[in-house]
Amino acid sequence: MSYINLQTAVPGPKSDAIVARRTAAVSAGNGKLTPIAVSKASGALVTDVDGNTFIDFAGGIGTLAAGHCPPEIVSALQAQAADLVHMCSIVSSYEQMIDVAEMLNAITPGDHAKKTTLSNSGAEAVEAAVKIARAYTGKQGVVVFEGAYHGRTNMTMAMTSKYALFKKGFGPFAPEVYRLPYPNIYRRPDGMDEEQFVAYACWQLENALISQVDPSAIAAIVIEPVQGEGGFLPTPAPFLQKIRDLCDKHGIVMIADEIQCGFGRTGKLFACEHYDIVPDLITTGKSLGGGMPIAAVTGKAEIMDGPHPGGLGGTYSGNPLACVAALASMKLINTPEFLSRAMEVGMKMRGEMEALQREYPHLIGDVRGLGSMLAMELVKDPATKEPNMDATGALTAATLQRGLITIRAGLYSNCLRLLPPLNIADDVLDEGLAVLRASVADIA
């Protein structure tokens, strides 16, 4: 049985018409990775307005760990909508928001007392985490890394690395942000082995506290334990440990941005758990809400209480609908069965991607990731590792033509990242991977 069912050319005429209206009505600044317009979705399957059914390996850019429209989230939303759509948590309290905070406090790494603040988007959560760290420490500096993606608000743009796509024309950016090299193992200098390279990156980090900014001026070091937009790069363990040690030594707040890598994507609830490292604050979003706009900062109660009352939050922060979705999503994801399935899905995808790399070594320079957070990096020549952005665009276009939605990532836009639901059934996953294989053959 085939899950993909293409009835028209892709895009079909109805998609074309809607996309034409989008072009006329919506700012060109809102990027668009595929030319299809969708009408409904369930699990790993998406149906477009022309009646074509696709397998979705883009997963709302990492938002749909539990797939599209999980019945538990849909019914929670329907029931909540009948009772209370909005109140504003600045005006009064309601239980759903407290439930989410309590659950995040319980399930995030660390057995210290914790508190949470909710927001509407990942960028807002990262920005709130910086405000909290500054208020608590009385310091201003924020250390971030090359390849990092933290969002599109002014503060988070300053913290985001990739300039041309996310920052061009939008400055001036927020001050007191210090960007340091990130140990991207694949792109280490020739002649350096992995261990030497990571040790050098740790030295650079420590040295930056002399050459760039004094620890007494640093409020926070912010790191994605697995870089998302940067190309699914797991942070080498000694580097993450170095950050933890420096934060402990100098009274700096360690912030783990798990907005993309959290909630099961790496096979554990949080990527930090692979490293046995407990950050002071953790930002979550995306799959936290199963598709509803909600994000959070959770961390040490003492730090979280740093800001003055009224300094955090906003009109929609902790909206009741978003909260019931988050509760249902967390209950779905935080089970041993769900997480072990995420690991199995990752192993299967990795096996197939590594097989493709062996067959097409001139094109696929690297296959990497953690759990099921996996990407392959396309190059023009595996020796020079020159990024092949055109091939990556051709590959995502080829998979779509065959009925599989995929998206790119990476500082050089030359990685294909796979973000299927983590509870995807084997036969759907197999069909998606077969399409990936055929599409690589199309463009190789």
Ligand SMILES: Cc1ncc(COP(=O)(O)O)c(C=O)c1O
């Ligand atoms: C690691 C990370 N941080 C922050 C963000 C920003 O989240 P949002 O798009 O919800 O503002 C993203 C989004 O891709 C992300 O991957």
